[in-house]
Amino acid sequence: MRRERTVAWDTIVVGAGPAGITAARTLLEAGRGVCLVDAGEQPAEPPPQAALATFRQELGRWRWFLGEGAEALKAREENSPKLRTPVAQRILEGYEQALQVQAESFRVVGCMAPGGLSNLWGAGVACFNETELRGWPVRLEDLREGYDTVARRIGVSGSSTDDLADFFGKFLPLQPPLPLDQPAETVYRRYQQRRAMVRSAGLTLGRSRNAVLTQPLGQREACTRCGFCLYGCGYQAIYNASEELEELKGHPAFSYFPGLWAERLETTPDGPRLTTVRRGSGERQVWTARAILLACGTLATTRLVLGALGWVDRPVRLLSQPAVGFALWVPRDLAGPYPERFFGLAQLSFTATSPGEGKAPLAAGNVFLGFAVPLWDLASRLPLPPRLGYRLLRDLLPSLLLGNAFLSADVTEHSLTLGSDGVLRVRGHYRPELDLCLPQVVQILRKGFRRAGAWLLPGSLRLATPGADVHYAGTLPHSARPALGQTDPMGAVAGLPGVYVVDASVLPSLPPKAHTFTVMANAHRIAAALGKQYRGAAT
Amino acid sequence: MAAAESKRYLVVTGASGYVGRHLLDEVRLRGWGVIALSRRALHAPHVLHVPYDLNAPLPQWPAAEVGGVIHLAYDVSEKAVPPEREVAAAEELAARARALRVPFVFVSSQNAGLPTRYGQVKEATERVVLREGGTVVRVGLVYGGYQTGSGLFWRLDEWVRRWPVVPFFLPSPRVVPIHVSDLARWLCDAVERREWEGKRVFLHTGLECSLNRFLWFLCRSRRRACCVPAPVPLWAAHALTRLFARVFPRYFWVTQRIEGLIGLRPANPGEGDVVQVPGRSLLDGLHPRGSARRRQRLHEGWRLLHGFLGRRVPLVLVRHYARACEAAEKTTLRPLSDRERKILAIAVLEYSPWGGFPAPRAGNVWLGALRACRIFLVGVQAIPFALLQWYKSLCGRFGR
Numbered sequence: 060m061r062r063e064r065t066v067a068w069d070t071i072v073v074g075a076g077p078a079g080i081t082a083a084r085t086l087l088e089a090g091r092g093v094c095l096v097d098a099g100e101q102p103a104e105p106p107p108q109a110a111l112a113t114f115r116q117e118l119g120r121w122r123w124f125l126g127e128g129a130e131a132l133k134a135r136e137e138n139s140p141k142l143r144t145p146v147a148q149r150i151l152e153g154y155e156q157a158l159q160v161q162a163e164s165f166r167v168v169g170c171m172a173p174g175g176l177s178n179l180w181g182a183g184v185a186c187f188n189e190t191e192l193r194g195w196p197v198r199l200e201d202l203r204e205g206y207d208t209v210a211r212r213i214g215v216s217g218s219s220t221d222d223l224a225d226f227f228g229k230f231l232p233l234q235p236p237l238p239l240d241q242p243a244e245t246v247y248r249r250y251q252q253r254r255a256m257v258r259s260a261g262l263t264l265g266r267s268r269n270a271v272l273t274q275p276l277g278q279r280e281a282c283t284r285c286g287f288c289l290y291g292c293g294y295q296a297i298y299n300a301s302e303e304l305e306e307l308k309g310h311p312a313f314s315y316f317p318g319l320w321a322e323r324l325e326t327t328p329d330g331p332r333l334t335t336v337r338r339g340s341g342e343r344q345v346w347t348a349r350a351i352l353l354a355c356g357t358l359a360t361t362r363l364v365l366g367a368l369g370w371v372d373r374p375v376r377l378l379s380q381p382a383v384g385f386a387l388w389v390p391r392d393l394a395g396p397y398p399e400r401f402f403g404l405a406q407l408s409f410t411a412t413s414p415g416e417g418k419a420p421l422a423a424g425n426v427f428l429g430f431a432v433p434l435w436d437l438a439s440r441l442p443l444p445p446r447l448g449y450r451l452l453r454d455l456l457p458s459l460l461l462g463n464a465f466l467s468a469d470v471t472e473h474s475l476t477l478g479s480d481g482v483l484r485v486r487g488h489y490r491p492e493l494d495l496c497l498p499q500v501v502q503i504l505r506k507g508f509r510r511a512g513a514w515l516l517p518g519s520l521r522l523a524t525p526g527a528d529v530h531y532a533g534t535l536p537h538s539a540r541p542a543l544g545q546t547d548p549m550g551a552v553a554g555l556p557g558v559y560v561v562d563a564s565v566l567p568s569l570p571p572k573a574h575t576f577t578v579m580a581n582a583h584r585i586a587a588a589l590g591k592q593y594r595g596a597a598t
Numbered sequence: 599m600a601a602a603e604s605k606r607y608l609v610v611t612g613a614s615g616y617v618g619r620h621l622l623d624e625v626r627l628r629g630w631g632v633i634a635l636s637r638r639a640l641h642a643p644h645v646l647h648v649p650y651d652l653n654a655p656l657p658q659w660p661a662a663e664v665g666g667v668i669h670l671a672y673d674v675s676e677k678a679v680p681p682e683r684e685v686a687a688a689e690e691l692a693a694r695a696r697a698l699r700v701p702f703v704f705v706s707s708q709n710a711g712l713p714t715r716y717g718q719v720k721e722a723t724e725r726v727v728l729r730e731g732g733t734v735v736r737v738g739l740v741y742g743g744y745q746t747g748s749g750l751f752w753r754l755d756e757w758v759r760r761w762p763v764v765p766f767f768l769p770s771p772r773v774v775p776i777h778v779s780d781l782a783r784w785l786c787d788a789v790e791r792r793e794w795e796g797k798r799v800f801l802h803t804g805l806e807c808s809l810n811r812f813l814w815f816l817c818r819s820r821r822r823a824c825c826v827p828a829p830v831p832l833w834a835a836h837a838l839t840r841l842f843a844r845v846f847p848r849y850f851w852v853t854q855r856i857e858g859l860i861g862l863r864p865a866n867p868g869e870g871d872v873v874q875v876p877g878r879s880l881l882d883g884l885h886p887r888g889s890a891r892r893r894q895r896l897h898e899g900w901r902l903l904h905g906f907l908g909r910r911v912p913l914v915l916v917r918h919y920a921r922a923c924e925a926a927e928k929t930t931l932r933p934l935s936d937r938e939r940k941i942l943a944i945a946v947l948e949y950s951p952w953g954g955f956p957a958p959r960a961g962n963v964w965l966g967a968l969r970a971c972r973i974f975l976v977g978v979q980a981i982p983f984a985l986l987q988w989y990k991s992l993c994g995r996f997g998r
Contacts, residue, residue: 115948115949115953116949116950116951116953117949117950117951118914118915118918118950118951119918119949119950120949120950121918121922121945121946121948121949121950123949124945124949125922125926125945125949126929127925128925128926128928128929129922129925129926129929129942129945130929131945132926132929132930132934132938132941132942132945133926133929133930393966393969393970394962394963394965394966394969433945433948434944434948435941435942435944435945435948438941438944439937439941442987443976443980443983444940444980444983445937445940445941445943445944446905446906446940447976447979447980447983449906449944450972450976451973451976454969454972454973454976455969455973
């Protein structure tokens with residue numbers, strides 16, 4: 060039996076991802092003392108401050124891009140190119156074992172480095188609108204302050220006047236957008252020329268809203284379009300929660316404890332208790348606090364809550380969006396140059412809506428530059444011998460765009476069960492409705508992009524494994540009258556006094572758009588309300 | 599003999615042969631003992647040797663807890679033991695196993711049923727074993743491991759090492775190679791699980807290939823110099839073998855070997871259950887070691903990079919390719935597949951001074967035309983590949 064130490068705190072936040080950092084910051088601003096417990100130890104190594112096009116031309120750079128043991132080759136089954144990089148491989152390693160998760164037809168991705176999945180995110184920013192918040196006990200008005208505060212803090216760039224202003228949220232304070240790179244620029248220009256025609260096919264295009272700086276903000280520099288976006292950002296232009304964590308460490312009321320895995324949660328008459336295990340040494344430590352805020356990712360948070368509720372061998376609904384990837388060819392840019400500098404994340408965003416007034420989008424997604432993904436990676440995915448694939452891509456890359464699209468989580472039926480043996484079982488399943496919905500989306504994309512001057516390459520559209528979108532949510536949904544296994548609008552878990560959930564687990568629904576920004580705004584809302592409660596009690 | 603009472607033992611005939619030696623290694627890994635029935639003595643701590651000749655009656659083996667009997671023995675010289683004695687010996691063993699109520703596994707061959715002495719003896723033995731309730735395990739071309747005895751694989755190995763010419767049969771017989779260590783593992787599993795009792799099963803590693811391809815792989819891995827393929831029509835090979843047998847009846851066994859080799863055929867589902875078992879790739883099974891492996895990597899790197907670059911390859915880049923290959927194999931703990939090595943070559947080229955893309959002027963019409971022509975050429979070159987894929991998908995849809 061290992062020694063257990065007990066430490067008492069005012070508020071404990073578990074997890075240093077975007078939600079945890081947002082909650083911690085808001086609580087600190089409200090005057091509460093915050094203790095942040097996190098499994099991460101070593102932050103992900105940032106890429107060099109150089110242009111990708113010149114950096115990769117130095118001899119032996121394969122070691123940096125593939126990893127010392129060419130780990131990137133091993134990760135070819137991952138759906139997202141971001142997850143195939145050696146940086147991602149290093150920080151994703153060991154998560155499934157630590158969480159004791161068994162996945163069936165589902166890709167479990169989790170990160171134990173400080174900053175959580177913001178180390179790997181696509182930096183897509185979108186607000187949920189009133190239609191999407193239907194069925195939530197939270198109104199858009201409640202979230203608006205969170206959206207505004209978080210956007211000012213992390214820095215969001217994009218255009219506020221395009222056709223997707225309603226989709227992304229009109230009220231966001233935005234920095235100017237990044238310049239578009241050539242094939243994306245051609246498509247967008249053509250879209251603007253033939254806007255009505257493209258929109259009649261169901262496709263609406265606009266500039267992406269990214270958590271990427273185009274103007275300096277604090278210590279962070281503006282984007283230099285170095286092209287390293289897939290591997291992180293050496294200039295800190297892409298928001299990463301781990302960088303904000305460094306800022307918080309200077310706050311006198313903030314304490315940070317890295318390398319601790321939250322193992323068990325329980326409630327006592329004195330308040331909630333959290334047991335952590337130190338990674339490596341296995342030393343156990345018991346933490347008590349007036350309030351514990353869980354923000355360690357949907358899967359880990361749900362595991363802790365289900366364990367505390369004794370909710371064993373009972374499946375819980377898990378939301379995740381079906382994702383598809385595809386390639387677009389822009390023939391007008393066949394003679395385009397290989398750029399020295401480019402932006403590697405989303406350049407354009409789109410929604411695919413079936414014809415008819417006032418309908419919600421079937422899918423939404425982003426378009427990236429073909430250069431953003433390594434040539435060898437693209438060649439390995441072509442249904443051609445590698446030699447032909449290489450030759451084809453050398454000529455095709457200047458006119459190639461890659462896209463991803465996310466569908467609504469309503470067409471999925473994933474479940475999550477905590478077994479009596481302590482194993483978390485995740486089962487992925489697409490509903491038959493997806494077979495009806497997906498062909499419609501494909502048709503809209505094919506027709507819409509063709510009218511905008513880009514051809515959907517035949518055979519390139521692929522449906523990813525369930526869970527590959529890494530947008531997990533909805534296991535402990537907000538409810539106006541929460542039952543066991545649900546949370547109230549303040550994130551308080553029914554049956555566990557003093558335990559609040561601030562991550563994506565509390566989202567009651569998941570429309571087809573990036574949810575991280577909404578999770579951060581919601582975490583801000585809950586933490587701000589808790590801060591007010593504290594101030595009220597003190598008075 | 600004290601150890602015999604506390605341990606589980608496996609009776610193995612032909613334990614000093616090629617498969618037998620590898621089986622002993624597998625058995626030792628599983629913590630079992632072996633009662634080895636063979637002519638040649640075997641000295642190993644976990645082996646109890648009992649002298650046994652197929653011509654002699656079955657001897658009594660030491661009293662021990664016997665977990666199963668595996669029959670591998672066969673007179674390779676095909677002179678000392680008459681065919682009927684081979685069959686009778688198998689019958690005696692199967693009867694003894696049945697009396698002891700332990701599983702009996704007879705290792706047969708892909709060649710069983712061929713009109714050669716070997717094929718006929720194996721088929722007759724199979725019938726007897728099945729009648730006695732034993733298991734018949736048919737295996738394809740056993741290869742790899744270390745050399746003991748003079749199995750078919752080692753004859754081929756000797757050939758490619760010695761001669762600069764390899765036969766290229768037209769059409770080529772199909773073989774199902776199985777690595778000797780994989781075979782040993784599955785034989786032990788057959789005894790342990792007792793799933794296949796009274797059945798004839800064909801162990802298929804999913805690696806069916808032409809004999810020509812197998813020989814070519816063997817050349818690449820075993821021979822340091824280049825090898826020339828000599829086209830040999832199959833009908834000519836048959837005719838020459840018959841002629842040789844008539845002119846030199848003393849060398850009957852040579853003609854039998856050649857007939858066995860060119861008469862190889864894949865598993866026939868009508869003759870028993872085809873059991874898919876995981877096995878290693880040919881590249882893995884036949885891999886060379888040490889400096890020969892590095893040399894092969896360098897040669898392969900030069901060839902691949904030359905194909906991608908289309909001009910003289912800097913040697914430093916080839917060395918980087920070899921290092922990347924070795925690093926990747928250390929990570930994946932297995933040799934890279936053909937496709938993976940090509941992808942790695944693209945990656946090494948991409949991240950080097952020679953992989954940079956030229957920066958042409960934007961809007962250059964001639965460049966667009968040039969690129970369009972090159973894309974068209976790639977499309978033309980991809981046609982045979984697409985046809986092959988289409989044929990494979992048809993085969994998959996309608997069965998072979």
